[in-house]
Amino acid sequence: MHGLLRRLFAPRWQHPDPEVRRQALTRLDPDQPEQREALQALAHDSDENIRLAALLALDDVQGLVEAYPDYSQQEAWFSAVCQRLSGADGNTDLHKRQALVESVDDTRLLNTIALQGDNLNLRLAALARLTDDHDLIKQACHNGVAAVRHRAAERLENEESLKQLLKEARRDRQVVRIAREKLGQQRTDAEWIARQQQQREQLLQQLEQHARAPWEPLYGGRFRHLEREWKNLSYPPSPEQEQRFHQAVLGCRKTLHDHETQEQARQQSLARRAEAETTRDQLLEGLEETLNGLYHADELTFQDIDSLRAQHQLLSQRWQALSDLLSPSESARQRYSQAIVQYEQCLDAWQRWQAISTVLEQALTDHDHNAMTRLLKECAWPDTLTPPPLIQRAQATLAAEVKTPEDNDSVDATVSLETLDAELDSFEHLLEHGSFKSASRLHQRLKPQIEALKTPEAKLLKARLKHLGARLAELRDWRGFVAGPKREQLCSSIETLANDHHMAEAALDRHHRQLVKEWKALGDAAANREQSARFRAASDRIHERLGPWRDQLSEEREANLRAREKLCEQLETLLAQPANNADPDVLREIRDKARHQWRHYSPVPRERSEAVGQRFGKIRHQLQALIDQRAEQIASQKHALIEEVRALRSDDQQPLTKRTADAKQLQQHWRQLGRAPKGAEQALWKAFRHECDQLFAQRDAHKNEQAARQQQQLDSLQTLIDQMDSWQPTSADDASTLDSFLNQVSQLEPLPRNRRSEGMQRRLNGIVRARRERLGRLEIADTVQQWQRVFPLVAAHLAADQRCLAGEGVENIDAAEVVSAPLPKPFMEAHHTRNRQRQTATLPLSSDDQAALADALARLRVHLSLLTSGSVRQSDEPLRLAIQVERLNEGIRQERTHSEEIIDVLAALMALGPMPAQQWEKEVKELDSLLSDLAETPPHQAV
Secondary structure: OHHHHHHHHOOHHHOOOHHHHHHHHHOOOOOOHHHHHHHHHHOOOOOHHHHHHHHHHHOOHHHHHHHHHHHOOOHHHHHHHHHHHHOOOOOOOHHHHHHHHOOOOOHHHHHHHHHHOOOHHHHHHHHHHOOOHHHHHHHHHHOOOHHHHHHHHHHOOOHHHHHHHHHHOOOOHHHHHHHHHHHHHHHHHHHHHHHHHHHHHHHHHHHHHHHHOOOOOOHHHHHHHHHHHHHHOOOOOOHHHHHHHHHHHHHHHHHHHHHHHHHHHHHHHHHHHHHHHHHHHHHHHHHHHHHHHHHHOOOOOHHHHHHHHHHHHHHHHHHHHHHHHOOOOHHHHHHHHHHHHHHHHHHHHHHHHHHHHHHHHHHHHHOOHHHHHHHHHHHOOOOOOOOOHHHHHHHHHHHHHHOOHHHHHHHHHHOOHHHHHHHHHHHHHHHHOOOHHHHHHHHHHHHHHHHOOOOOOHHHHHHHHHHHHHHHHHHHHHHHHHHHHHHHHHHHHHHHHHHOOOOOHHHHHHHHHHHHHHHHHOOOOOOOHHHHHHHHHHHHHHHHHOHHHHHHHHHHHHHHHHHHHHHHHHHHHHHHOOOOOOOHHHHHHHHHHHHHHHHHOOOOOHHHHHHHHHHHHHHHHHHHHHHHHHHHHHHHHHHHHHHHHHHHHHOOOOOHHHHHHHHHHHHHHHHHHOOOOHHHHHHHHHHHHHHHHHHHHHHHHHHHHHHHHHHHHHHHHHHHHHHHHHOOOOOHHHHHHHHHHHHHHHHHOOOOOOHHHHHHHHHHHHHHHHHHHHHHHHHHHHHHHHHHHHHHHHHHHHHHHHHHHOOOOOOOOOHHHHOOOOOOHHHHHHHHHHHHHHHHOOOOOOHHHHHHHHHHHHHHHHHHHHHHOOOOOHHHHHHHHHHHHHHHHHHHHOOOOHHHHHHHHHHHHHHOOOOOHHHHHHHHHHHHHHHHHHHOOOOOOOO
């Protein structure tokens, strides 16, 4: 009961029947608040039609858009949403509609809004939501607003889509231009990418070739230039190119690293050489100081000779070891030779003295002056060397026998104070440098001389000698204080070394030599027999243990010596017959390898090392001279190449392409020559490269000028093509305008061969073909119009033919009376022929004559049909074949235009007679239809 009452008294818009609700909805006013609420409730109704009607009544565009996805397949909803959003219906403001369009995703709806929107921004907003190329092509071709068409065309990027747009878009030249420009831009981008790839490939080839090339002064700069050029390219490389680039870079960096390593090795070699030279100088200074000490000593003892021998042995060993590693300089070799000569003189004099010392001592005891004189003469002791005490005694004894008091006075007088003062300066200098032995000997010699002076001026010398003697005693005490513990330490070290049976022989020998060197360096400071015996015993044990190892080392040295001699023989053979075109780089490599092998074959026997070292040094100098000679020859050849490039750069008679090709060949020749001397190679390369760069700059400038000229040609041709495209002939007389255009085009030839010029040429050919076709159609239309103007004359001839056939008499038609305008020559000749045929015709016409007229008329109709549409009836197929064969034969003899052929057909039609009326009426309708088709003016065409 309650539900019944509710249905009875409820509003109609709440009725359960949708039809009742729909009828009630039409009576609701959205301006009334209560009824508006009812409409808002119906906007959520389950029935889609009621819901649509409620939303339309409320003018709720947003509700329509939100509900549209559920009913997008229904046309009513689609139409309503389109009308509301496009502004065709409703009162929704533009900004709200535009915001709603920006939220729509339905392609069909967006296409319709873009085509029918009432505002440009609204259409553009709908267009912005479209993403498919087909939709954009549709908008670019069919949208009624130019800005929308242009925006749609600008959004297309796919090449196929742009080509399709170019085919379909004929109504808007701007759209066609945009499509062409984008296609051109894509082609330009593709060409740019191709150029980038080509440049990358060229750089890769240059880098790979550079990685295989040997080092040269500009190797690093060229590598950095190529690497910088690679980084300057905008288009990213492919993974394969990236991998090849990294491999080439690694190769170049390896070459640079190898050169740096070689340079470091060279610097280290120079440092070792400097160190060796310093060591040599120190050794030579030590030996020379010892020899000078012997020359200035008061007397010569066994200890002095033993010390000299030990120092000579140390010098010989160290000198040989250093010579095995690095050959000495000429000045050092001379100093060494002089020191050895002085040493041998001293040793020879000492040996002679040893031979006569016993006999001389007996002669002194016996006071045998003759024997002493003879023995001293045999000894031949050098005057510059301090004699032993026994020789001094013998000389003094012999001198005392012949000396006079006057001589003594003269001897005393010869002692110069200045000389003694200079000797004291030398004595002080030796003390300052710690040269104890030399200072001690000089002190022993100076002390008796200065103390023997009696003059007042000698007091200063005596005081200074006393002071320097105190300093010498202090130096002696200090050496003894330091040398005592040091000797004990050395004895302990050498005994420990002698008891170490696990140390390798090489290390044992090295430590033993070092200890012996340190022991000898102490000299006689704090020396005692016990420590000397301990040290000598341990050293003898070590020598005994090292005997087999030293024998093996001697064999190895002999093998190394033989290898060095063989190496010298090989180098001497090479130098005896050098090749005229020997590559200095190969010679440098031979020199470096020979030096490396020489160092490898080390050590060698000391007694023969100097001779083979001098031999190898001489060979090295000769090899270096050969290298320098070849390098100088290469330098002169490179000077000639520079002059050739300079001549090419200034030679304006030859083409620039040939000059650049010749320059590249000269560059190849440059690389094949090898390197010039180190100081000149870089300067020569800079000069050669400068000349080549100047020549290539001329080439680039010529290319740029040619490209600019070609670009100007293409721009002029493009302007001319656009003018031809916008021009349409209106009459047959416009053929002269087309010829003028073609003359201008011929003046721009020859054109550069590229994709743009080919495209422009194809477009030009299409435009010319279309314009010629139009001119031909216009000429045909003019011909048909001429026929139409003279058709009254044809009608007059036809009427005269009928009167003649009816027997009313033969009548000549006067063309001037029928047609006011003068007749063209073919029609005038046909007019006279028609008059003559009436006069010569046999009346009445026989059936054969009528059949001949019918065939001739049908033949003209078929001929005209072929010239118009190209199709004929099946029954006329034999005539068509005959006419085509005839046309081919005439075309072989003389080529005729379409218009001339039509004039001939029309003239033949006018000349055909006398024509029966029924025969004419049978063909005239089709003839008129064909002529009407020919008279139509062709529409304007865009290419």
